[in-house]
Amino acid sequence: MAKKNAFYAQSGGVTAVINASACGVLERAxxxxxxxxxxxASKDGLFGLLREEFYDTSQEHPSQIAALRHTxxxxxxxxxxxxxxxxxxPVVWQRLGEVLRAHNVGYVFVNGGNGSMDTCMLLTxxxxxxxxxxxxxxxxxxxxNDLAMTDCxxxxxxxxxxxxxxxxxxxxxxxxxxxxxxVFILEVMGRHAGWLTLACGLAAEDPGDGPHILLVPEVRFxxxxxxxxxxxxxxxxxxxxIAVSEGLRDGEGRFYAEQQKSETYGFEQLGGAGPRxxxxxxxxxxxxxxxxxxxxxxRAARHLASRTDVEQAYAVGRAAVGMALAGMTxxxxxxxxxxxxxxxxxxxxxxxxxxxxxxxxxxxxxxSEDGFSITAAARTYLSPLIAGEDYPPFHNGLPSxxxxxxxxxxxxxxxxxx
Amino acid sequence: MAKKNAFYAQSGGVTAVINASACGVLERAxxxxxxxxxxxASKDGLFGLLREEFYDTSQEHPSQIAALRHTxxxxxxxxxxxxxxxxxxPVVWQRLGEVLRAHNVGYVFVNGGNGSMDTCMLLTxxxxxxxxxxxxxxxxxxxxNDLAMTDCxxxxxxxxxxxxxxxxxxxxxxxxxxxxxxVFILEVMGRHAGWLTLACGLAAEDPGDGPHILLVPEVRFxxxxxxxxxxxxxxxxxxxxIAVSEGLRDGEGRFYAEQQKSETYGFEQLGGAGPRxxxxxxxxxxxxxxxxxxxxxxRAARHLASRTDVEQAYAVGRAAVGMALAGMTxxxxxxxxxxxxxxxxxxxxxxxxxxxxxxxxxxxxxxSEDGFSITAAARTYLSPLIAGEDYPPFHNGLPSxxxxxxxxxxxxxxxxxx
Numbered sequence: 001m002a003k004k005n006a007f008y009a010q011s012g013g014v015t016a017v018i019n020a021s022a023c024g025v026l027e028r029a030x031x032x033x034x035x036x037x038x039x040x041a042s043k044d045g046l047f048g049l050l051r052e053e054f055y056d057t058s059q060e061h062p063s064q065i066a067a068l069r070h071t072x073x074x075x076x077x078x079x080x081x082x083x084x085x086x087x088x089x090p091v092v093w094q095r096l097g098e099v100l101r102a103h104n105v106g107y108v109f110v111n112g113g114n115g116s117m118d119t120c121m122l123l124t125x126x127x128x129x130x131x132x133x134x135x136x137x138x139x140x141x142x143x144x145n146d147l148a149m150t151d152c153x154x155x156x157x158x159x160x161x162x163x164x165x166x167x168x169x170x171x172x173x174x175x176x177x178x179x180x181x182x183v184f185i186l187e188v189m190g191r192h193a194g195w196l197t198l199a200c201g202l203a204a205e206d207p208g209d210g211p212h213i214l215l216v217p218e219v220r221f222x223x224x225x226x227x228x229x230x231x232x233x234x235x236x237x238x239x240x241x242i243a244v245s246e247g248l249r250d251g252e253g254r255f256y257a258e259q260q261k262s263e264t265y266g267f268e269q270l271g272g273a274g275p276r277x278x279x280x281x282x283x284x285x286x287x288x289x290x291x292x293x294x295x296x297x298x299r300a301a302r303h304l305a306s307r308t309d310v311e312q313a314y315a316v317g318r319a320a321v322g323m324a325l326a327g328m329t330x331x332x333x334x335x336x337x338x339x340x341x342x343x344x345x346x347x348x349x350x351x352x353x354x355x356x357x358x359x360x361x362x363x364x365x366x367x368s369e370d371g372f373s374i375t376a377a378a379r380t381y382l383s384p385l386i387a388g389e390d391y392p393p394f395h396n397g398l399p400s401x402x403x404x405x406x407x408x409x410x411x412x413x414x415x416x417x418x
Numbered sequence: 419m420a421k422k423n424a425f426y427a428q429s430g431g432v433t434a435v436i437n438a439s440a441c442g443v444l445e446r447a448x449x450x451x452x453x454x455x456x457x458x459a460s461k462d463g464l465f466g467l468l469r470e471e472f473y474d475t476s477q478e479h480p481s482q483i484a485a486l487r488h489t490x491x492x493x494x495x496x497x498x499x500x501x502x503x504x505x506x507x508p509v510v511w512q513r514l515g516e517v518l519r520a521h522n523v524g525y526v527f528v529n530g531g532n533g534s535m536d537t538c539m540l541l542t543x544x545x546x547x548x549x550x551x552x553x554x555x556x557x558x559x560x561x562x563n564d565l566a567m568t569d570c571x572x573x574x575x576x577x578x579x580x581x582x583x584x585x586x587x588x589x590x591x592x593x594x595x596x597x598x599x600x601v602f603i604l605e606v607m608g609r610h611a612g613w614l615t616l617a618c619g620l621a622a623e624d625p626g627d628g629p630h631i632l633l634v635p636e637v638r639f640x641x642x643x644x645x646x647x648x649x650x651x652x653x654x655x656x657x658x659x660i661a662v663s664e665g666l667r668d669g670e671g672r673f674y675a676e677q678q679k680s681e682t683y684g685f686e687q688l689g690g691a692g693p694r695x696x697x698x699x700x701x702x703x704x705x706x707x708x709x710x711x712x713x714x715x716x717r718a719a720r721h722l723a724s725r726t727d728v729e730q731a732y733a734v735g736r737a738a739v740g741m742a743l744a745g746m747t748x749x750x751x752x753x754x755x756x757x758x759x760x761x762x763x764x765x766x767x768x769x770x771x772x773x774x775x776x777x778x779x780x781x782x783x784x785x786s787e788d789g790f791s792i793t794a795a796a797r798t799y800l801s802p803l804i805a806g807e808d809y810p811p812f813h814n815g816l817p818s819x820x821x822x823x824x825x826x827x828x829x830x831x832x833x834x835x836x
Binding site for chain 2: 186295306387388397
């Protein structure tokens with residue numbers, strides 16, 4: 001096997017631990033200089049591939065590569081740009097081939113969610129389309145936990161831990177204040193899958209503990225049933241703690257939140273299920289209601305990462321390089337659960353066909369019959385994913401994160417207009 | 419000095435460390451059984467005093483009293499109920515005297531903010547009004563940091579640390595995503611004082627670091643100046659991170675947020691400055707904008723408390739008991755700053771007259787000339803307050819908090835209608 005360079009891209013929404021995967025990729029690649037030359041990190045996700053904008057990670061000090069393990073965000077920049085099918089945009093694919101050939105890239109790592117895995121799978125066809133062969137390996141990542149063929153998605157556990165901890169903490173606050181504040185709502189990310197909202201349910205251990213109501217996209221929302229449950233909970237407990245997915249849907253399957261179409265990306269930028277529910281509670285029940293919208297805070301909160309999640313994110317990064325070295329292409333390191341308690345797992349290659357553009361939703365048996373809480377089966381699945389702490393170093397009271405040099409690799413081609 | 423019981427109440431909005439003050443009061447009181455009998459903890463703030471609803475803290479195990487030090491919320495319940503002047507409601511005052519006499523209470527500790535310190539000061543007149551003498555000692559607490567005659571208010575440092583950390587983390591996220599998301603807004607608590615929003619400024623260390631714009635109630639908001647600054651920042655940095663106080667005011671001094679009058683408590687329940695700004699940015703600048711509203715999460719986030727803050731909260735609780743034992747009344751333990759770096763402080767008694775119902779606002783020299791950032795003087799003041807970490811114990815991935823027995827003290831009087 002001739003020595004080739006590697007390409008690494010962060011793609012889609014970032015997480016508290018995607019840089020731990022980057023750390024795994026970079027550290028392992030450095031231990032195989034006989035096969036892997038430089039790792040070129042794409043600037044701003046897959047835009048960098050077309051723009052030929054790469055950071056030369058060989059210019060980074062090992063201590064700062066190591067610091068990526070505890071640094072949130074996406075150190076090299078990410079984006080939601082996905083590759084088109086070669087048949088649709090042959091000019092784009094010609095460019096891809098030229099860029100990767102010009103930089104002698106033989107290994108491509110795309111670190112992302114199910115859309116990014118689809119893009120990664122397409123790249124296995126690069127040789128067929130352009131004559132330049134690459135091994136394309138996906139590296140799983142998403143706070144949404146909706147990737148198929150893996151026990152969980154790196155990024156999920158840390159956000160889940162942050163949310164469940166926040167719900168437990170805020171439950172004590174509201175419990176103290178319920179002479180006035182009767183209802184508290186936390187809006188949680190998740191356009192289609194309710195995994196993160198379900199994880200909030202871990203905060204409740206004893207009867208009466210919050211959260212008292214979980215609202216997920218998988219269960220159609222019924223205002224009257226919801227209001228009755230709030231009323232009943234306030235009567236029994238004195239207050240009511242609610243976690244709601246941003247992607248909550250009404251009886252007709254429409255998003256409950258106000259919608260805002262993003263013209264650029266074709267996505268709907270959600271947000272608003274929480275505030276809208278709070279209005280409903282105030283108007284219909286005449287109760288004082290507080291609402292928090294964690295938004296990006298929940299996926300950036302590296303200060304409260306799950307140690308399990310950090311270890312898995314790092315492990316899939318390392319394993320991806322191992323699969324490349326073993327000659328594989330079109331695969332993703334998937335996490336396999338061997339046992340629940342103790343939580344034992346290993347990493348195996350899984351075919352990207354089984355992951356690309358698919359969404360793994362929580363099974364119905366994870367949600368209680370009334371739709372408002374989690375079952376014991378859900379606890380068994382979710383608990384190990386938030387286990388363990390992995391605090392970043394602090395300096396002057398604030399977390400101290402990686403500081404990279406960001407040296408751009410020299411361009412070898414003329415500019416290209418996307 | 420005859421042995422008397424003590425009364426302890428948590429009053430006003432709770433914090434991540436008010437229970438650390440409770441811990442200080444209870445632990446110190448237990449070391450003086452020759453002078454202090456039981457500490458009766460009021461249920462639901464000052465409501466408990468009128469309702470004669472007290473928890474008998476002598477029924478709590480020392481390990482759980484110790485665990486209060488790392489437990490957020492208000493363990494005994496709080497409320498915004500404040501005592502009326504004796505002249506206005508003589509019946510209420512007659513009740514106060516009867517309740518405190520019936521339980522042989524000689525020491526009263528009110529743990530709260532400036533409104534609660536006013537209530538505490540009134541209690542120094544109890545003997546004059548009812549013939550039953552008590553020593554009334556305030557214990558400072560508020561995330562708003564607006565208490566006078568103390569270097570800072572216990573509760574502030576932890577919320578400040580949480581917010582500045584969150585801003586630093588989310589800045590990395592947005593930096594990675596700024597091919598699409600250009601603006602991020604964090605709405606921060608603070609009706610009248612911008613202290614917490616200013617503390618967010620600590621997250622920025624190098625040029626280009628977020629936050630790029632702070633909006634505080636002390637600086638009248640000007641939409642056009644704000645939009646120009648956002649546009650300029652996005653052009654220079656690629657994105658713009660903003661922290662805004664819920665109590666932001668427009669050019670005429672009115673709250674920028676939508677208002678919602680709370681009929682019960684006479685307060686305005688704010689919330690909405692962040693979402694309203696996000697709308698403005700989307701409409702006027704046509705930029706993708708995310709907005710987080712931390713709401714109660716920020717004052718409950720014990721998982722990221724400032725060690726300095728925890729130590730101060732505990733110290734003022736202990737000192738309050740010391741002042742009671744020394745025969746004082748009408749005082750509050752105030753924190754005195756002896757030096758900035760290293761941060762050295764001590765606790766001295768200060769008269770409640772100097773604290774009650776007053777608001778300490780940030781001095782103008784803490785805010786940059788353009789009103790959008792903090793000065794070096796502000797950093798010098800703020801930095802030590804968020805210094806150090808003090809993680810709670812975790813169990814199964816979640817923080818483990820105090821579990822009290824909550825044994826009610828026997829009532830000795832007929833019910834009273836407030």
